[in-house]
Amino acid sequence: MTTISTGSAIVIGLGTMGAGIAEVFAREGWRVYGIDRDQAALDRGHQILASSTDRAVAKGKLSPSDRDALLARISVHTDLDDASEVDLVVEAAVEDVQTKRDIFADLGARFGAEVILATNTSSLSVTEIASAAAHPERVVGLHFFNPAPVQQLVEIVTTVHTADTVSEQIGSIVDQLGKVAIQCGDRAGFVVNRLLVGYLNRAIRLLQDGFASRDEIDQVMVTSAGYPMGPFELCDLVGLDVVLAVVEQIWSETRDRIDAPAPLLRQLVAAGRLGRKSGLGFGTATEPDPSAQVNRARRRETRVDELPGALVLPYLNEALRMVESGYASCDDIDTGMQLGCRMPGPFDLIAEIGVVPVLTAQQMIFAETAEPAHRPCHLLEQLAAADDPAAALAALRRPRRDSPARPTSGKVV
Ligand SMILES: NC(=O)c1ccc[n+]([C@@H]2O[C@H](COP(=O)([O-])OP(=O)(O)OC[C@H]3O[C@@H](n4cnc5c(N)ncnc54)[C@H](O)[C@@H]3O)[C@@H](O)[C@H]2O)c1
Structure with a gap:
């Protein structure tokens, strides 16, 4: 197995995740080519990088000279032809399977079989994306969490195509970046979102079915179960549209009734109640409980003791x-x-x-x-x-x- 230490990487899509991933690699000495569709997107990516590294300097986690050196290792381009001699490509473009398949078809044709191609998709099938590339055996999922420079965890997702040497190489790259890798196969939601979002969807179903109120469920999960926050507060933080998208992926794969999106989740997303980003989602104690709004005739008899x-x-x-x-x-x-x-x-x-x-x-x-x-x-x-x-x-x-x-x-x- 060839071990890649510090090398060169392309990051495609310089949005929230791509800019963060570019920073992670550049911080460990990698030469990074950041690619996006147009100059406006590159400017946005540059802004994300500047704010994030300035924050690290302000917190004393990075010296000003290290920040300058880090940023100097990243160049931004709209044309992939500008990048050459790379060891790895990480795709972090929009979460749309056709966009990603087009990108991987292009990457597969451009780069030799020795270049590892990774996608940061959070919910799409890595296998479907990999299958668009020549040499799909060098394609893996590399699921960073947001914000990438801060979050330690990276899920490495292998498919039926992936060569063992590729999963070993990518594992050693993640170690070298100072991150903690976990490995899994290619199922909807991988490990973390499968378990997290399944739990959130169940909480929404219990709420909508009158098992307990929003505040009772949120409170009991913090006080009795020791979770850092309740499921509805977490949904509002993550974004109800994001939660729904992952639940739908899981549901489309398992077709188990318990994985079907809770109707209340769909209703809130349809109503534009997406959580903090839209101003309101499930809401907090000062706002009306959405289950009381949709089930106006419900008897107020809860089963809080059966939670958690x-x-x-x-x-x-x-x-x-x-x-x-x-x-x-x-x-x-x-x-x-x-x-x-x-x-x-x-x-x-x-x-x-x-x-x-x-x-x-x-x-x-x-x-x-x-x-x-x-x-x-x-x-x-x-x-x-x-x-x-x-x-x-x-x-x-x-x-x-x-x-x-x-x-x-x-x-x-
Ligand atoms: N935001 C999160 O919390 C999070 C966490 C983990 C994984 N992800 C995944 O990371 C990926 C990116 O998410 P994001 O939140 O950074 O999105 P974003 O919208 O902030 O950024 C996406 C970027 O991709 C660019 N882009 C779109 N099509 C492109 C193309 N064909 N070529 C090059 N660039 C293109 C856009 O211009 C934009 O700058 C998605 O697959 C998402 O599921 C997101």
Whole structure:
């Protein structure tokens, strides 16, 4: 395997993510070509870079001379012909599959098979994007989180095409950038958004079905479950349109009824209530609870005591399913949820609650809802049937590869 240390990279799309990714590479000494469609977009990208690096200087995280050197390593262009001799291309253009496929078809024709091509898509199929390129075996998903210069986590997404050498090389590049990589296959939402957005969609469904009010759910997830913020506050921060787009991707892949977008989510997006960016989404305690607005005849009888189990247990079951199918490791899932959204690692939680109580509670949810997707996964049943379920879980969690020490918290995206 050839290890690429400091090299040259192209970043396509100098928006929020692309500018941040360009900064990450340039900070570690990479020569970066930033590409966007027109001069106005390049100016915007330049502005994002200038503000971000100025902030780092103001916080004492970067010296003024290092900032100048960093910015000097980035050049911006509208023409890909200006870039040559690169080791890696990271695409961070708009989240539209045809745009990305066009870009990868062009990249595949321009660059030799030794150049790694990565997409920063958050919800599209990496396989579909890779399939547009010549030599799709050198294409991976490289999912940075926002803001890229600050967030430590990067999801590396491999497809049926991806060569092992490419996933190893990209893993060592992410290490060299000082980021923490987790690896998974190509399913909608990858690891972090699959688990996070599934949880958010469930919370919205419980709200709309009158299980509890917005404020009750938000509050209980912070006070009892120890989450950094409630699901509705988080939806408002992320953007309801972004949450809906990921839920739709997951739903289109699984067709499990529990993954269908909650109607209330669709209604709020259709009403232009997108969260903080539009001024209002689910709202806070001073604003009306949207579930009371849409269900005006509802009886006010809630089941707050059954929270947070109703929200957290399916999250644990889904994480176990990921491990059962070999999609991702326990360690990578825990790392992803902790660093990506400051949620407790599901396997830490299972260890804390106990395998058998988790199984019993999930069996009750399955019995009550009769939803096939809530059936306790076989792996959970197997762990519970072991002579020592805690030891069986510990064995399952043992890392299969060397992984960097895992900090206990990150920042919500
Ligand atoms: N914003 C986030 O929180 C976030 C987080 C992780 C991943 N992502 C993903 O990163 C990608 C970019 O998201 P963003 O938030 O930075 O979007 P953005 O709208 O801020 O930036 C997109 C940029 O791509 C440019 N662009 C569009 N088509 C292009 C083309 N054909 N060639 C070159 N440039 C082109 C646009 O001019 C724009 O500057 C998306 O795939 C998104 O899903 C976003």
